[in-house]
Amino acid sequence: MAGPVMVALAAFGTYGWLGKPLTADVAFPALALFNLLRFPIIMLPNQITNLINAHVALGRLRDFLAQPERDDGGGDKDAAPPLSPPGPAPGAAAAKAFAIGGGDDFGEPVISIQNGNFCWEAGKPPTLRGVNLDVARGQLIMVVGDVGSGKSSLLHALLGEMDVRSGLRFVRGTAAYTAQDPWIQNASLRANILMGALYDEDAYAETIAACALVTDLEALPAGDATEIGEKGVNLSGGQKHRVALARAVYSAADVYLLDDPLSAVDAHVGATLFDRCICGLLAGTTRVLVTHQLQYLAAADTVVVMRDGRVAEVGPYDALLAKGVDLHGVVKAGGVDEDGGASQRGSANAPRARASGEADSAASPSSPLNFANGNGHANGH
Ligand SMILES: Nc1ncnc2c1ncn2[C@@H]1O[C@H](COP(=O)(O)OP(=O)(O)OP(=O)(O)O)[C@@H](O)[C@H]1O
Ligand SMILES: [Mg+2]
Structure with missing residues (x-):
């Protein structure tokens, strides 16, 4: 709230310091102008913070988009056949039906890794080796x-x-x-x-x-x-x-x-x-x-x-x-x-x-x- 007052004081102070006479025909239009600018002046600090945040976020987006494409090995969950019929709902009844056993209704695994070698960064030695x-x-x-x-x-x-x-x-x-x-x-x-x-x-x-x-x-x-x-x-x-x-x-x-x-x-x-x-x-x-x-x-x-x-x-x-x-x-x-x-x-x-x-x-x-x-x-x- 002190922003507009400070701006008026600073402006008039600078005006006087430059040796110019502060007359009514200058002071009152200036005050009216400062009043018009009241809202933008109050918002200025927020906008500066937002600009800084936007700059940081843009940097993150740029880093993310610049990441190399990952080779998924064709094994993405979207590529896998869907569950059929739909997966059981959470609950004890479902637990009795499915909790123990070597395969689902169709003997198909829900999660599978076959001879998987995975690395965190392309070109680096694999972190996970020979996973089945x-x-x-x-x-x-x-x-x-x-x-x-x-x-x-x-x-x-x-x-x-x-x-x-x-x-x-x-x-x-x-x-x-x-x-x-x-x-x-x-x-x-x-x-x-x-x-x-x-x-x-x-x-x-x-x-x-x-x-x-x-x-x-x-x-x-x-x-x-x-x-x-x-x-x-x-x-x-x-x-x-x-x-x-x-x-x-x-x-x-x-x-x-x-x-x-x-x-x-x-x-x-x-x-x-x-x-x-x-x-x-x-x-x-x-x-x-x-x-x-x-x-x-x-x-x-x-x-x-x-x-x-x-x-x-x-x-x-x-x-x-x-x-x-x-x-x-x-x-x-x-x-x-x-x-x-x-x-x-x-x-x-x-x-x-x-x-x-x-x-x-x-x-x-x-x-x-x-x-x-x-x-x-x-x-x-
Ligand atoms: N985000 C990552 N980027 C690069 N390397 C990673 C990353 N996460 C883990 N690693 C590396 O993978 C290897 C295995 O770490 P991981 O975190 O899988 O072990 P962990 O068994 O979960 O250990 P902890 O019991 O401490 O949780 C380590 O050498 C680690 O430095
Ligand atoms: Mg861990």
């Missing part, structure tokens, strides 16, 4: 491995974000992904979960509960209308993971690629996420879960052990144990809980019960999320 992986519909796959062994890269390869040096990969149907370092938009918490999808009260409430966000919402000043992100309330690492998970869940995709969502939460919340969300609401969908939490491995249909960019071991948990695979040894790194809870890592000796059976109490067979199916995002980033 078939995942049937409705399976829960858990990917474990040492730090830097290629677990996140495997998910990126499935998403088509890595160069396919050779081999084939495809993901049938829509995929939702939660990143190891979750991304939060500057918007309300609800907008961060919906990401433009239609609001369905029941589906939303179910998602919030399954992602253990109820208590967090109660603690926020304006509930789920609270602005989060850089300009709003800062969320903890664990909260960000849960918001990202909720976003993926609400998108009601066919395939979920989850990068270590249990890493930054305490034991209790981790168990809730696993039971009510991953094995509850998402039961019946195809899930690839990267995790360091060995106590959940017994609930997996297939455990994939990554080592130095290769699939070192793959098979059911019991089969790997019987084979003498040292699952403790593959996850050497400890974890730090950003929520302040104790890490649960590394307890393969006390595996949890098969969680697919627990899903009955966590998700109703007629999950309202069925309605969200048509509104889901193709990608739950």
